[in-house]
Amino acid sequence: MQGRNRKDTAGSGPAGVDTGEVAELGADSWAVTLAPRIAQFTAVARHEHVTRAAQELGMPQPTLSRAIVRLEEDLGVALFARHGRTLSLTPAGRAFLAATERALTDLERATESVRADVDPAAGKVAFGFLHTLGPETVPGLIRSFRADHPRVRFQLVQNYGEAMIERLRAGDLDLCLTSPVPDYPDLVARRLDEQKLRLVVPDDHPLAARKRIRLAEAAGELFVTLEPGYGLRRITDALCAEAGFTPRVAFEGEEAETLRGLVAAGLGVALLPPPAVPRPGVAELTVTAPRAVREIGVAWLDGHPDTPPVAAFKKFLLSRRGRLLPR
Numbered sequence: 527m528q529g530r531n532r533k534d535t536a537g538s539g540p541a542g543v544d545t546g547e548v549a550e551l552g553a554d555s556w557a558v559t560l561a562p563r564i565a566q567f568t569a570v571a572r573h574e575h576v577t578r579a580a581q582e583l584g585m586p587q588p589t590l591s592r593a594i595v596r597l598e599e600d601l602g603v604a605l606f607a608r609h610g611r612t613l614s615l616t617p618a619g620r621a622f623l624a625a626t627e628r629a630l631t632d633l634e635r636a637t638e639s640v641r642a643d644v645d646p647a648a649g650k651v652a653f654g655f656l657h658t659l660g661p662e663t664v665p666g667l668i669r670s671f672r673a674d675h676p677r678v679r680f681q682l683v684q685n686y687g688e689a690m691i692e693r694l695r696a697g698d699l700d701l702c703l704t705s706p707v708p709d710y711p712d713l714v715a716r717r718l719d720e721q722k723l724r725l726v727v728p729d730d731h732p733l734a735a736r737k738r739i740r741l742a743e744a745a746g747e748l749f750v751t752l753e754p755g756y757g758l759r760r761i762t763d764a765l766c767a768e769a770g771f772t773p774r775v776a777f778e779g780e781e782a783e784t785l786r787g788l789v790a791a792g793l794g795v796a797l798l799p800p801p802a803v804p805r806p807g808v809a810e811l812t813v814t815a816p817r818a819v820r821e822i823g824v825a826w827l828d829g830h831p832d833t834p835p836v837a838a839f840k841k842f843l844l845s846r847r848g849r850l851l852p853r
Contacts, residue, residue, distance in 0.1 A: 565583070565630065566583065566597075567605065568630060569583055570590065570594055570606070570613065571605075571606075574612055574614055574615075575611065575612055575613065576591050576594070576611075577611070594606070604618065604619075605619035605622055643833065644833040644834060644835070645835070648677035648835075649833055649836075650679045650680070651678060651679070651680050651681070651835050652681040652683070652699045653680055653681065653682055653683070653699065653701055653702070653703075653839070654685060654693060654694075654703070655682070655683075655690075655704075656685075656757070657685075657782065658799050661803075667846070667850070671839060678835045678839070683699060683702075686756045687704040687706070687756070690704055690825075691708055691713065691825065694825065694826065695827060697830075700826065700830075700832070700839075701826050701839065701840060701843070702825055702826075703823070703850075704757065704822070704824075705757045705758070705761070705820045705821055706757050706820065706823075707821050707822075707825070708823070708825050713825050713827060713828055714825065714826055714827075714828045715823050715825040716823055716844060716847075717821050717822075717823045718823055718843065718848075718850045719821075719822045719846075719849070720819045720820065720821050721799045721800070721820050721822060722813075723761070723799055723813065723818040724797070724799075724811055724812060724818075725741065725797060725810070725811045725813050725818075726785075726808050726809070726810050726811075727789065727795045727811065728789055728790060728791075728792045728807065728808060729808055731795070731809070733795075735809075737811065737812060738811060738814050739812070739813060739814065740769070740815045741766065741768075741797075741813050741816060742815075744795055745770070745771035747774075747794065747795045748776040748794040748795070749762070749766075749775050749795055750776055750777040750779065750788045750795070751778055752780065752781075752785070753778045753780060756780075757820070758797075758820065761797075762796075765797065765813075765816055765818055769816060777793055782799065782801075786798065786801065786805045786808055789807075790805065790806070790807030790808050797813070797818065798810075822850060822851065824840070824843045824844070826840065
């Protein structure tokens, strides 16, 4: 189109070679202008006959003829050579056809993908959860859910609570299991269960012979904890404050079982949920005061429409209130 005010694509290589940058699709872009006409051009190119192409598209032949002429005028190049009632592609037309066929194929694949994701029987659920729920809780939940929904697919994401909430907001996750149960105006959250926390000490520690302990008795110990920003770290700090002390932190990590390993190595004590498999080298004590638990909840973005598989899995999770975690 002569004089069209198009923005050049940043990063274009020599002779217009694409170097991976994505063009901005403004109102004056070629993509926006040409998109409605691609199927028309491709049909005419395939049949090399306007009437047969118009019949395939279900539109009047004169309307299609005018559309093709306008397309050539906009591009400023002849795409077809006319031979009476038939047409043949020019070299420019053959090059344009190859590109339009790729575009239509990509669009078809994208359509099939998004339709498959919302299929009630075989769609996809993007589900986030804490690392500590990965070894046992989440596999059990998915196994139970798929007893009635055997073809639903899951995209599983393990992370800490705040990171998952950001991914909810970005649209990368449909649901997440997290702790503490979040309280934000843009989220909906429901408490599902609670999990007792234990004071984990090395098995040769003077406290290891105990079965129960008040957390205040560990005030003089070095603690190993998760990094700031993790839900369990906030819970640990809050419980220690309730017991009357600020924990002296020797090591910070990103994963609960790594902390257990540090405890087994004699590097400190930790407040942790029960392990999926008992860890040698440590003793796990019941905390009698304060009440040492963490609440587990499910969260989703408020106002975000659910696909059928997401709605089914959400309903399943809410039905597990009080029995989400293995006992």
